Amino acid sequence: xxxxxxxxxxxxxxxxxxxxxxxxxxxxxxxxxxxxxxxxxxxxxxxxxxxxxxxxxxxxxxxxxxxxxxxxxxxxxxxxxxxxxxxxxxxxxxxxxxxxxxxxxxxxxxxxxxxxxxxxxxxxxxxxxxxxxxxxxxxxxxxxxxxxxxxxxxxxxxxxxxxxxxx
Numbered sequence: 001x002x003x004x005x006x007x008x009x010x011x012x013x014x015x016x017x018x019x020x021x022x023x024x025x026x027x028x029x030x031x032x033x034x035x036x037x038x039x040x041x042x043x044x045x046x047x048x049x050x051x052x053x054x055x056x057x058x059x060x061x062x063x064x065x066x067x068x069x070x071x072x073x074x075x076x077x078x079x080x081x082x083x084x085x086x087x088x089x090x091x092x093x094x095x096x097x098x099x100x101x102x103x104x105x106x107x108x109x110x111x112x113x114x115x116x117x118x119x120x121x122x123x124x125x126x127x128x129x130x131x132x133x134x135x136x137x138x139x140x141x142x143x144x145x146x147x148x149x150x151x152x153x154x155x156x157x158x159x160x161x162x163x164x165x166x167x
Contacts, residue, residue, distance in 0.1 A: 026112060027089040029147055032057040034087070036154055042077050044070055057154075067098060074102045087112060093119035100125045100133070108132040 027050070031041050035058030042061045043054035051062035063073035074082060082104035088095045091113030097120055099109045109131060125131070 028053055028057055029151075030087055030089055030112065031059050032154060033147070033150060035059065036150060039085075042074065042083070044073075067101075070098070071101060078104070082107065084108065085110065089113045091115040093117045096133075097121045100129070100131060103129070103131055105129045106131065108134065111135045112137070 027043065027045065031043055031054050035041050041054075041059040042063060043051065043059040044063050045051050045054065046064050051064065054062050061077060063070055065073070077083075082102055084104050084107045086099040086103045086107070087110045088099045089112045093115050095113065096109070096111060099111075100121060103109050106129070111133065112135075126133070
């Protein structure tokens with residue numbers, strides 16, 4: 001799931017790895033966390049059920065299609081500016097290049113998903129757009145406890161989300 005953040009404030013979450021349902025907990029948890037913090041979120045995902053869950057946990061809108069169709073959806077959502085924040089959660093190397101194309105100039109791409117495969121990325125995009133790319137990991141017991149408390153506090157008791165988040 002890819003999350004896009006708009007300026008008021010917003011995030012875009014990318015999760016473009018085609019997996020069988022239920023949805024991946026990282027993209028959904030990211031969507032839940034950033035919307036709970038007040039961000040507007042567009043989530044992208046190839047699986048209709050995961051797009052529905054993203055909406056259920058707070059995404060403002062969802063999209064899927066070819067790379068060009070997704071870029072156009074992001075441009076329509078952000079009035080052609082691109083989101084200032086894009087969160088890459090799937091670990092698919094192609095998602096990083098997609099995130100770099102989607103984020104606005106001087107924006108930030110946050111990479112959460114991991115992969116051992118090389119990413120097909122044109123290095124000129126970084127100085128041309130003046131974007132930051134940072135990695136983020138939360139793998140401590142306090143981080144997981146905070147995530148569980150967030151799910152409990154938001155009252156999101158969807159059985160599908162709860163089952164997914166508890167894996």
